[in-house]
Amino acid sequence: MNELVLMEAYLDWLQGIEPYGYHLLLTPISEQKWSPFHIICHIWLWDTYVLTHMVPQMRQNAVVIFVDHHIINSQVSYFIPEHVEGMKRRFRQFRETRQELLRELESKCRDAFTFYVGKKETKIRDFISTYITIHDRHHMGQINAFLFRMSSGEGVS
Numbered sequence: 001m002n003e004l005v006l007m008e009a010y011l012d013w014l015q016g017i018e019p020y021g022y023h024l025l026l027t028p029i030s031e032q033k034w035s036p037f038h039i040i041c042h043i044w045l046w047d048t049y050v051l052t053h054m055v056p057q058m059r060q061n062a063v064v065i066f067v068d069h070h071i072i073n074s075q076v077s078y079f080i081p082e083h084v085e086g087m088k089r090r091f092r093q094f095r096e097t098r099q100e101l102l103r104e105l106e107s108k109c110r111d112a113f114t115f116y117v118g119k120k121e122t123k124i125r126d127f128i129s130t131y132i133t134i135h136d137r138h139h140m141g142q143i144n145a146f147l148f149r150m151s152s153g154e155g156v157s
Contacts, residue, residue: 003128004109007102010136011095014040018091020147022084029146034076036143037087041079043139044094045072050132051101058124060113066131 017025017036025037034042049072054064081087108124115122122130 003125003133004102004106006133006136007098007105007128010043010133010140011098011102013140014091014095014098017143017147018088022081022087024147024150025087026080027150029142036146037080037090038076039139039143040094041076041090042073043136044090044097045075045079046135047094047097047101047132051097051104055101055104055108058108058113058115058127060115062115064115064117066117 017040020036025040026035028035029039049067053067057064079090081090105124105128112123115124115127117127117131
């Protein structure tokens with residue numbers, strides 16, 4: 001499937017998650033794990049990093065580097081809202097960032113070029129698949145499984 005379509009599908013999925021509400025979305029998915037909202041914030045922070053640090057460098061033979069994931073992941077808790085309205089604003093911000101990233105990557109897809117992520121040679125569509133859509137689907141699956149457990153009365157595992 002087209003990687004850009006999968007990135008766009010995340011936006012639809014995100015819109016479907018928001019109505020679950022503040023308290024459920026801040027409930028950890030299991031012991032010692034993040035909540036759905038923390039996970040979504042984690043995706044947003046990576047979208048933001050890719051958009052601001054990697055996409056501008058993507059061109060023929062360029063080398064782009066990921067920051068250590070601990071640096072990004074350690075910032076998640078700073079973005080957790082203290083109230084429902086704050087969560088609504090964050091969801092809006094999450095959607096806007098993904099839409100901007102989608103536009104930027106779509107424009108990069110028009111040109112066939114090869115670049116490097118570290119030492120690994122890649123093309124833009126492979127980058128999107130490897131570093132964005134597979135990551136999205138992994139976390140969407142975690143959140144969907146949690147919401148299913150909660151709706152079926154099983155609770156947090």
